[in-house]
Amino acid sequence: MVRNASVTRKPIQVEIFPQKVLMPDTAEQLLNGIDKVPGVIRILIQGLSLPRQVTWGPGTGTPVNHPDRRIINVAGQAFELNIRVGRIQVEIEDRSVKDKIRKVAEDNLPFPFEFREGFFIRRKATLVDYAKYGFKSKEDESINLDDERLLGLVDPKANPKDRICMLESEDE
């Protein structure tokens, strides 16, 4: 992944929407494949939640122990996959990377998928972001974040811990 937010060419975003929700092995392969493509800035995965415990009804509080809520490795970085991956959004440096992402999806998904370009992950700070992170200083009114690529990756009201993973890649 590119560590530098100041990408000279205009980045675009693409989305992979598989026909079925992915098992952890397939998700791991796909994410590793995407990570290897040069020019990937950030990846967002969305999907159905796999909770640690039952959150509703008479069984509330019972541990779920879902076998698919497990650690996966992407680019040598381990993190707990706590969703069933159903949607992958990727921000890439420019349009030339798009076909490479599609090729990775074709190679790793054993069933059809939708592939589209659009605007999925926001780049600018919103009012809620400012409320959460604040300004850098009295003089500098930009958002108080070291890396602005974090914007839009998690809900501003959610705890980003365990939800964002910084990957180190060979191209840096």
Add this chain to the structure above:
Amino acid sequence: MAYKPQYYPGSTSVAENRRNHMSNNVQKVREISDEDLTACLGHRAPGSDYPSTHPPLAEMGEPDCPIRQIVTPTPGTAAGDRVRYVQWADSMYNAPAVPYWRSYHAAINHRGVDPGTLSGRQVVEARERDMEAVAKEQMETDMTCPGLAGLRGATVHGHSCRLQEDGVMFDMIDRRRLEGDVIIQDKDQVGVPLDRKVNLGKPMTTAEANKKTTFYRVGNVAYRDDPEAIEWLQKVWELRTIYGYQPK
């Protein structure tokens, strides 16, 4: 000549399946023991007596009532069972039963049941042993594919989600899963672990589910593929509209 009800219009496989569910013309395709069923429902310990909410009707000395003389109580009512529920979620990806058709099946073919139909789930409330009779019949017949439907008392999420890679409907609290080529359930309706693994049988293949489904769905049998069903829908709509319009 005895009256034979005509349940649902249409000439497609979906219409035929809907008629089959309503008329209870369903095939038994798997065996679920009473103890396994009780465990999956989670209302009482398998093998234990049915708890009661009142003494058996025969011991209660009922008032002299012509209706009570006409209507034979159901076994659960006669024994004074508690009212308990069974709730299903059926995948929109061509599960054999639509929530409404589970309700029709229960209401037409069983007495003393109170079916409730929602967009993604279907619940039947009844005296415990009557409810178990409905649940067992629906579980053991081709009204249910264990991969595309599930007993879900709470957290029914999954009926409208895409299927998993293995073709099974998503269940966030992992009550049942594909193990080998069969579906295994090891939690009750509400996600409390069981002391056993209940074998629910093989899930249907995609082709079989497409053939057995009561869902009209573009990509399989669309509602517009069935002109007779549409004609009757429009007729019912028109008559209801005309009947409802009563200028005074």
